Amino acid sequence: MLFAKRNPREAFEKQAEKVFPSVFGTALRLTRSREEAEDLAQEAIVRAYEAFDRFDGTNFKAWMLRIVTNLYINRYRKKQRGPQMGSLDEENAVEPASEETEVPDRMLFDRLVGAEVEEALGKVPDDFRMAVILSDVEGMSYQEIADAMEIPIGTVRSRLARGRSILRKALADYALQEGYVKEV
Amino acid sequence: MMIDREQLHAFVDGELTPEEKAQVEALLDSQEALRHQVVSIRSMKLFVQEKASCMVCDTEWRACTLRLKEIDKARGVEHFVSRYAWGLCGAFFLAILVGGHVTRTVSDGSMRPGEVARIASNLPRFSSQEPDQLLESIGSAMGQTPVPSEVRIVGGAVGHVENRVVARMQLSDEKGTLSLIVIPGGVSLSGVRPVAPGSRYLTGRIDDLNCVVWEDSGLALILIGDRSPQALGGVADRVAVR
Numbered sequence: 001m002l003f004a005k006r007n008p009r010e011a012f013e014k015q016a017e018k019v020f021p022s023v024f025g026t027a028l029r030l031t032r033s034r035e036e037a038e039d040l041a042q043e044a045i046v047r048a049y050e051a052f053d054r055f056d057g058t059n060f061k062a063w064m065l066r067i068v069t070n071l072y073i074n075r076y077r078k079k080q081r082g083p084q085m086g087s088l089d090e091e092n093a094v095e096p097a098s099e100e101t102e103v104p105d106r107m108l109f110d111r112l113v114g115a116e117v118e119e120a121l122g123k124v125p126d127d128f129r130m131a132v133i134l135s136d137v138e139g140m141s142y143q144e145i146a147d148a149m150e151i152p153i154g155t156v157r158s159r160l161a162r163g164r165s166i167l168r169k170a171l172a173d174y175a176l177q178e179g180y181v182k183e184v
Numbered sequence: 185m186m187i188d189r190e191q192l193h194a195f196v197d198g199e200l201t202p203e204e205k206a207q208v209e210a211l212l213d214s215q216e217a218l219r220h221q222v223v224s225i226r227s228m229k230l231f232v233q234e235k236a237s238c239m240v241c242d243t244e245w246r247a248c249t250l251r252l253k254e255i256d257k258a259r260g261v262e263h264f265v266s267r268y269a270w271g272l273c274g275a276f277f278l279a280i281l282v283g284g285h286v287t288r289t290v291s292d293g294s295m296r297p298g299e300v301a302r303i304a305s306n307l308p309r310f311s312s313q314e315p316d317q318l319l320e321s322i323g324s325a326m327g328q329t330p331v332p333s334e335v336r337i338v339g340g341a342v343g344h345v346e347n348r349v350v351a352r353m354q355l356s357d358e359k360g361t362l363s364l365i366v367i368p369g370g371v372s373l374s375g376v377r378p379v380a381p382g383s384r385y386l387t388g389r390i391d392d393l394n395c396v397v398w399e400d401s402g403l404a405l406i407l408i409g410d411r412s413p414q415a416l417g418g419v420a421d422r423v424a425v426r
Contacts, residue, residue, distance in 0.1 A: 009256050013249060020248070025239040038244050045248045046255065117235040135197065136232040142199045157190040157199075164193065168228055 012052045016045060019061040022138055023068055029133050030072045032122050043075075044068040062140055066148040069130060073149070116178070120170040128163030135160055187211055187218065196225045300373065300406055301391045304365050307341045307352040318342070322351045323426075326368045328401055332423045335362070355419075362409035362419060371404035373397050379413045385420055387413035401425040 016023075023044055028037035044067045048055075055063055121129060130149060134140045145160075146153045187208060194200050195208045212219050265272070313321065315337035322342050323329040332355055340353035351366040376388035376397055385396040395408040396416040403425055407416050 009252055013252065016248075017245060020245050021239045021241055024241040024244055025236070028239065038247070041241075041244060042248050042251060046251060049252055049255065114235045117232065121232075121236075132232070136229050137236045139233075142194070142197065157194055160197070161190045161193040164225065164228060165189075167232070168224075171231075 008052060009049070012049050015060045016048065016064070019064050020045075022061060023064050026065055026068050026133055026138060027072070029118070029121060029137070030068075030126075030130060040068065040071060040075075044071055047071065059144070061138070062144045062148070065134060065138055065140065066144070069134070069148040070150070072130075116174050117171065120167060120174055123170040124163050124166045128159050128166060131156055131159040132163040132167060136164070189221075192218070192221055193225055196222060196229060298390075300365060300395075303345045303348070303350055303367075304352055304363065304408075306345045307343055307350060313340075318353070322353075322366065325349050326351065326366065326403065328403065328425055330364065330366055330400070330403065330405055330423045330425050332364070332419075334422050335419060340364075357419070359411060359415070360409065362407060362416075364423070365406040365408070367404045367406075368402060369404065371397075373406070379417050383417065385413070385417045387416070396420050 020041070024037060024041045027040040027044070028034060031037045031040055044064065048064055048067050051067075121133070124132060127149075131145055134145045134148060135142075140148070142153050142156045142160075145156045149156070151159075191200070191204065191208065195205065200208065212222060318337060318340050319329045319331060325342050326349055329351075330353070332353070335355045335357045338354045338356045338361070340351065342349070342351040344350070349368055353364040353366070355362040355364055373386065373388060376386040379385045379387045379396060385398050387394060387396050389395065390406070390408050393408050393410050394413050394416055395406055396413055397404065397406050398420060399405070400423075405420070405423065405425075407420050407423075409416055409419070
């Protein structure tokens with residue numbers, strides 16, 4: 001802490017550099033635009049730096065991702081104005097086909113590449129995608145996701161379950177479309 | 185006992201309480217379909233973790249560090265200004281005071297035309313003294329006095345203005361009135377030029393009137409009137425210091 005007091009920027013950069021790929025990746029997966037992701041990630045870094053003296057010192061990555069998520073919710077999504085896929089509420093969310101399938105998952109998805117997974121992630125409605133990214137890509141706990149998205153843990157659970165189901169359906173469609181499997 | 189889909193996801197994520205976890209595990213032992221779902225959820229989660237591409241973002245990070253540097257610079261300036269604001273104000277105030285003092289005391293003695301006008305305005309144009317008495321007063325105050333000829337002395341005064349002995353004579357001839365300001369010691373007036381090449385008289389403007397300035401026997405004389413510099417020089421030629 002003495003070091004942090006002496007040179008706060010150096011101390012901040014040291015921690016921020018490690019988590020920046022997660023910050024930028026989350027920003028990109030949320031905004032689906034590199035330009036907007038750059039803006040969002042940079043804004044998040046600036047906000048975090050300005051609030052660094054208030055960071056409790058426990059989980060820097062979760063703190064950073066919370067800032068990114070909050071910024072995205074408060075700023076970018078409001079800016080977009082138009083009808084959002086993410087505006088689907090929990091009750092009206094698209095319910096995918098049953099997760100039980102005769103085709104083993106490995107056979108379904110193994111041949112898909114990262115870009116196709118990212119593409120499929122983009123098809124998941126906003127709020128559900130956010131929960132899936134924070135949990136499955138960034139490894140955040142339900143409590144951390146709830147704090148970041150400012151929603152109750154029960155909502156995190158439901159969004160994750162539905163988000164994953166939608167993602168699974170999108171990936172299966174991809175696999176079928178690309179001819180990796182003949183039927184799902 | 186029934187188990188819902190969200191609980192199954194929470195089980196895979198390790199987010200159930202020990203009691204809930206035990207319940208789910210008990211059900212998994214007895215229900216193959218449930219086990220199948222758990223495997224499906226788990227493999228899906230792992231699959232996304234594996235395949236989500238790692239972002240290459242060195243350029244974006246560099247842009248962030250540059251922005252942080254700029255913020256630090258701005259903070260440094262703000263910090264300096266807020267911390268030393270009173271000091272800076274004091275320094276400026278002191279600089280103004282010192283500048284004023286230097287202008288008054290350490291300058292080369294040159295005066296602006298406006299200063300001459302201000303000094304002259306502090307003396308009355310007319311006095312109850314007769315011309316001879318006035319000349320005597322000036323002589324006793326300055327040790328010598330300018331004596332104009334072919335012009336009438338119609339008034340004037342001698343006194344102290346800003347720690348200087350200053351005299352003012354109001355003169356008159358057929359072309360009108362003139363003012364003659366007398367200041368002992370060398371006084372150089374800024375913004376003046378010779379009336380003619382080689383002339384002992386310098387000319388300038390005071391209070392929108394022409395003036396000529398010259399020195400004689402340790403007195404600085406400034407003749408002001410609404411006429412040309414050459415005409416003023418002609419009057420000055422007829423002023424002798426005794």
